[in-house]
Amino acid sequence: xxxxxxxxxxxxxxxxxxxxxxxxxxxxxxxxxxxxxxxxxxxxxxxxxxxxxxxxxxxxxxxxxxxxxxxxxxxxxxxxxxxxxxxxxxxxxxxxxxxxxxxxxxxxxxxxxxxxxxxxxxxxxxxxxxxxxxxxxxxxxxxxxxxxxxxxxxxxxxxxxxxxxxxxxxxxxxxxxxxxxxxxxxxxxxxxxxxxxxxxxxxxxxxxxxxxxxxxxxxxxxxxxxxxxxxxxxxxxxxxxxxxxxxxxxxxxxxxxxxxxxxxxxxxxxxxxxxxxxxxxxxxxxxxxxxxxxxxxxxxxxxxxxxxxxxxxxxxxxxxxxxxxxxxxxxxxxxxxxxxxxxxxxxxxxxxxxxxxxxxxxxxxxxxxxxxxxxxxxxxxxxxxxxxxxxx
Amino acid sequence: xxxxxxxxxxxxxxxxxxxxxxxxxxxxxxxxxxxxxxxxxxxxxxxxxxxxxxxxxxxxxxxxxxxxxxxxxxxxxxxxxxxxxxxxxxxxxxxxx
Numbered sequence: 001x002x003x004x005x006x007x008x009x010x011x012x013x014x015x016x017x018x019x020x021x022x023x024x025x026x027x028x029x030x031x032x033x034x035x036x037x038x039x040x041x042x043x044x045x046x047x048x049x050x051x052x053x054x055x056x057x058x059x060x061x062x063x064x065x066x067x068x069x070x071x072x073x074x075x076x077x078x079x080x081x082x083x084x085x086x087x088x089x090x091x092x093x094x095x096x097x098x099x100x101x102x103x104x105x106x107x108x109x110x111x112x113x114x115x116x117x118x119x120x121x122x123x124x125x126x127x128x129x130x131x132x133x134x135x136x137x138x139x140x141x142x143x144x145x146x147x148x149x150x151x152x153x154x155x156x157x158x159x160x161x162x163x164x165x166x167x168x169x170x171x172x173x174x175x176x177x178x179x180x181x182x183x184x185x186x187x188x189x190x191x192x193x194x195x196x197x198x199x200x201x202x203x204x205x206x207x208x209x210x211x212x213x214x215x216x217x218x219x220x221x222x223x224x225x226x227x228x229x230x231x232x233x234x235x236x237x238x239x240x241x242x243x244x245x246x247x248x249x250x251x252x253x254x255x256x257x258x259x260x261x262x263x264x265x266x267x268x269x270x271x272x273x274x275x276x277x278x279x280x281x282x283x284x285x286x287x288x289x290x291x292x293x294x295x296x297x298x299x300x301x302x303x304x305x306x307x308x309x310x311x312x313x314x315x316x317x318x319x320x321x322x323x324x325x326x327x328x329x330x331x332x333x334x335x336x337x338x339x340x341x342x343x344x345x346x347x348x349x350x351x352x353x354x355x356x357x358x359x360x361x362x363x364x365x366x367x368x369x370x371x372x373x374x375x376x377x378x379x380x381x382x383x384x385x386x387x388x389x390x391x392x
Numbered sequence: 393x394x395x396x397x398x399x400x401x402x403x404x405x406x407x408x409x410x411x412x413x414x415x416x417x418x419x420x421x422x423x424x425x426x427x428x429x430x431x432x433x434x435x436x437x438x439x440x441x442x443x444x445x446x447x448x449x450x451x452x453x454x455x456x457x458x459x460x461x462x463x464x465x466x467x468x469x470x471x472x473x474x475x476x477x478x479x480x481x482x483x484x485x486x487x488x489x
Contacts, residue, residue, distance in 0.1 A: 100408030161407050199410045208411040216398040221409040223402035 003184040010141035010173045011036035013180045014080075014106050017148035019050040020188050024075035027055040027066035031085040032118045033170035034108040038080050060085040064092035071101035071163075072209055074197030076152065078103065082170055083110035083124045090128055096163045097132030098225055099210050102155035102197070103163045104148060105133075109270070109321075110170040111357035119358025120170040122270070122321035125298075126331050132225055134164040134232055135298040137269045141178035144168050146249055149183075149192050153239040156195040160232040167298070169271040171358065187246055229300050236297065253302035254309050258284060259291030264315040264347070264377065266370050267293045269332060272319060272361065279366040290370060295332065303339050310336070311345040317373030319361075320353045320385070329353065329385030348377040354388035365389065422449065426469030428484040430462050436481035443473035443482060 001020055008016075014037050018026065026045070028038040045054040053070070057063045063079050071077045081089060086107065096103065109125055111117045125135065134154060138144050144166065151164040168174060199207050213221055236253070244250030257277045259265050268276050273294040283290050293309050293316075295302070310316060320330020328334035333351035340346040350373040355361040361369075369388055376382070395404070397419075406412055430443075437459050444452045444460050451466035452473060462473065474482040 098408070099410075199406060199408075199412060206414050209408065211409065211411050213409070214397060217400060217409075220400060220402035220405055224405045224407070224409060227402070228407065 001182055001185050003182065003187070005179055005181045007177055007179050008141075009036065009175065009177050010144050010168070010180070011175065012040050013141055013145045013178075013182075014148060014168075015040035015044060016182065017145045018078045018104075019044045020183075020185060021078075021149055021152055021192055022076065022189075022194070023050070023052055023078045025053045025055065025066070025070035025077045026079065027057050027063045027070070027077075028079045028081065029057055029060050029063050029085060031060070031082050033110060033120070033174045034080045034082045034085070034106065036174065037106055037108070041078075060089035061092060064089040064096060067103050068092060068096050068099065068101050071096070071103045071197075072099070072201045074195070074200035076156070076195065078105070080106040080108065082108040083112055083118075086124045086128065087112060090131075093128055093133070094131045095210060097229075098221070100161040100225070100228060101163060102152075102161050102195070104151045104155055105163065105165045106144070106148075107165045107167050108170040108174045109167050117357040118170075120172055120321075121356045121358070122167070122331075123323075123356075125165070125167050126322040126324070129299065129331065132162070132229055133299065134160075134162050134229065134236065135167060136164065137167045137296055137298055138173070139271055139273045139294065141173060141176060141180045142249065143251070144173060145180050145182070146243060146247070146251070149188060150239045150243050150251070152192055152195075153242075154232060154236050157232075157235045157239075158198055160228070160235045161198075162229060162232055167270060172271045181247075183247060191243065191246055233300050233302070236300075251296060252305070253295075253297035254305040255294045255296055256309050257292040257294070259293055259309060261289065262291030262313065263289040264317065264374055265291045265293045265310065265313055266366070266373075267295065267316055267318040267332065267336065269295045269298065270321070272321075272355070275361070275363060275366055276319075279363050279370065282363075283367070283370065288371075290374075301335060301339070306336065306339050307343060310340060310347060311343055313345075313347040315348040315350065315374060315377030317370055317377070318349060318351050319355075319369065320351060321355055323353055323356075323385075323387075333385065348380070348382055350376045350382055351385040352388045353385050359389065361388070421465050422468050423465045426464075426467060426487060428469040428471065428486050429464060429467065430469070430471070430473050430482045431485050432459060432461055433481040433483070434459050436479050438479055438481075440478060442476050442478055446472050446476045448472060
């Protein structure tokens with residue numbers, strides 16, 4: 001593959017990136033809106049363009065089980081899923097992180113049933129928020145393509161050894177045709193050399209994985225795990241930094257747009273960042289001192305960068321795409337309230353939940369949310385959350 | 393194990409709590425779970441090894457004379473050996489007796 005810029009569906013670009021990354025094993029079960037990714041990968045493998053095992057499993061539970069097995073022997077492993085598929089694989093999803101098995105998942109975010117819906121929000125990924133995977137949110141097709149390579153680098157680093165999920169909004173990104181810049185194979189090889197798994201399963205060096213843990217040792221294993229994901233932070237920064245040096249496209253855990261001199265900010269995760277920036281440009285022209293803060297790295301949560309970006313602002317309007325029922329409302333707002341609580345210069349936080357199961361959130365809606373949110377913050381209406389666009 | 397399980401610190405664990413020491417299940421003496429123990433009648437035993445094959449704990453060992461007996465340090469007293477013995481030479485005896 002030469003360096004080329006082409007118009008391509010984002011799902012196809014992800015599959016092409018997985019192939020360029022010289023992935024060894026792909027195990028997946030088709031589910032909307034992820035299907036095109038693995039469908040295209042199965043074609044690439046069947047055509048002999050990638051020397052990999054494509055395992056068409058009988059369920060997502062099996063998909064994640066195969067991924068754990070292949071990762072345990074040191075094979076570069078990829079899978080992809082959405083919504084109910086993620087729910088079905090959740091048992092093994094947690095185990096992959098606990099056993100520190102490197103792999104990359106393209107998680108095409110979709111709402112959870114019921115009612116049955118195939119459309120986009122973040123309810124599926126929030127279900128597995130605490131599993132111990134690294135979670136990255138991407139905003140457009142280029143970021144999807146780039147982060148396949150970056151994620152493998154993070155995941156396979158001997159200091160990290162964790163599974164990484166790339167969260168991309170279902171349909172909004174998966175089914176979008178965009179101009180995407182492909183890097184040449186040589187650049188990829190340089191950035192992502194073959195990896196060696198320490199303590200891999202091998203007959204010459206027998207080890208046991210996923211053992212029974214008595215009360216005397218379970219606590220220690222969990223701290224080992226917590227330490228692992230916290231320690232991944234500098235490796236994640238380095239992986240993005242080196243990618244930036246090679247390609248000119250840099251990524252940060254928290255990215256801001258016109259936020260430095262802003263009095264208040266709108267906070268988003270995922271593809272909504274693009275719309276937010278457009279609306280902020282319009283509002284800026286009207287004299288509103290508003291900026292955008294986009295959280296790219298959701299786990300490990302980037303506390304320092306969040307505080308650096310947000311302390312000193314008057315208020316924040318946080319858009320969530322999921323509800324923690326009977327709890328704090330939106331998970332992102334909840335996390336921000338916790339990260340900023342009792343810090344000097346902590347802004348007032350107003351939380352909106354919007355765009356559930358693919359309900360369109362247009363520029364007009366963003367404008368309403370930003371201006372209405374600013375007023376709510378001024379009036380001190382910070383309790384709970386507002387379900388934007390709710391009838392009745 | 394280099395250290396007893398209740399003394400290992402979290403920093404001493406391998407990444408992912410992988411156990412790299414082969415056969416350290418030997419350190420875990422499960423015989424204390426037992427409420428009944430298997431007793432072999434050597435007169436009846438035909439030295440076939442079916443009990444050795446079926447024991448889920450791999451705790452049955454062959455005695456020098458060719459008979460099979462459970463290592464009571466590990467035997468949990470499940471009784472599978474007594475159930476499977478083709479000549480019925482293994483009896484489960486209550487530990488309370």
